[in-house]
Amino acid sequence: MDGRLAMHPHGIMFHHFHGGAHAPSQGSIDAQAMRDLIQHVGVERIISADEWLCRAESDSLEPQDVCLTFDDALRCQLDIAKPVLDELGLTGFWFVHTSMLEGEYSRLEVYRQFRETCFDSLIQFYSAFEEQARNAVGCQTVSNALDRLDIGTYLAEYPFYTPADRRFRFIRNQILGEERYTRIMDDMIGMFGQSIEALARDLWINAEDIRNLSDAGHVIGLHSHTHPVAIGELPPDRQKWEYKTNAQKLENIIGSAPRVMAHPCNSYTHATLDVLRELGIAFGFRANMVEGNWSPLECPREDHSNIIREMQACESPSSPATSLATSR
Ligand SMILES: [Zn+2]
Incomplete structure (x- = not known):
């Protein structure tokens, strides 16, 4: 395992999955690859999302703690990854933008x-x-x-x-x-x-799916309303509108105010963090492991593709690296 990973609690960031009706796409993995990844990381290190939030609130996350996170409310995550989580008795963070619920598509x-x-x-x-x-x-x-x-x-x-x-x-x-x-x-x-x-059509989960995830113990978090690719470059009042709208719509669905978020496309500035604090969001996730002064609103995450590359390198050190780039 990469030295950085052992030193700081972090999330593993998932996007696309394939299997069943979901065709393989760039960077997508199937259910077995997800099981293998979790085994490689060590299932004993993986903390369920609600427990992670408790530990974050009491400042008691351990350096080896890892959580699983799913961005963009994709239907393939619900169909392929959620059953794997169920098998293992784990819950994750689901970072959900909300414009698609109103027919406005990212x-x-x-x-x-x-x-x-x-x-x-x-x-x-x-x-x-x-x-x-x-x-x-x-x-x-x-x-x-x-x-x-x-x-x-x-x-x-x-x-x-x-x-x-x-x-x-x-x-x-x-x-x-x-x-x-x-x-x-x-x-x-x-x-x-x-x-x-x-x-x-069928790219995203709907309000009922989001409610079911929340009811099953998964933690739903903010990811902006329309998922701009560079939200950090927007004026602070527009950023506030994005997160406030997102928070209100999610609260209407799950019945409580979200307390956690992930930065879409890792785009944010100090102004973004101020907006989030104003909205009562205490914990957030970045989209990479770049070293920095990680505040509670900037918890690092490792892209699942980096872990899979690491696993492939362990198995066959001479094989060429495969493109596992995600869509961002
Ligand atoms: Zn996203």
Whole structure:
């Protein structure tokens, strides 16, 4: 186990699962891989979510304590991961954005579904996307900007990204920005004869599922209302609206005010943490293990793909690293 992991209590962050009606997608794992991961980490180290909150409140988390966390309220988590938790008698944290409950869909997840279902490979999608980006902002502009991309250092805190993953994110984040990116992706979806509504079908759990999870002892936490990709860059009053709306909607469903949250796409600033404190949120989770002065609102989390890479390296030290990048 990585030295950092042994030294600080942390969460393990899960996103996508496959099995049954859920097709494999980039970074997804099946139920057996989840069992293997939990065994590798050590089931005895894993603390149920409600117990974790108790220990966090009494400042008695031990360095080896680990909890399991599920972001984005995905239906594949409920269908594939929840039964594994039931088998092991564990509960987890579920960080739930709420706009999809009102038919307003997080583009992040819809776009992922588009890439996974309309292209033979991720590389094919990246290539089609770059062509559209070049059409939209000019070939030379994209080429000039890409000259500044240092593949070795860009997003280095996410070691599981491949060079192609980094190039795509650089074009999306540094060249296009959210508005142009959204327009290009929506146009591409139309070009493929698809729609946001069709791609969004069955991606997320509903209010009843959220209530059932809470009733079964799982802990439901905030993840913003609309899941912006860079919430930390929004004005503080907009950030407050995101978290307050999210908190009110979740409270209406589970009957009590959430006390914990996870930062969507790991995006936050000091202003975000102030907003969360104002809303009475005492505990939060980051989306990586980058060293820092972790406050109670910044508990580190290890992406499940890093642990699986570590397990694969133990099994066959000479095999090439597989791309296990998540969708972020
Ligand atoms: Zn998220």
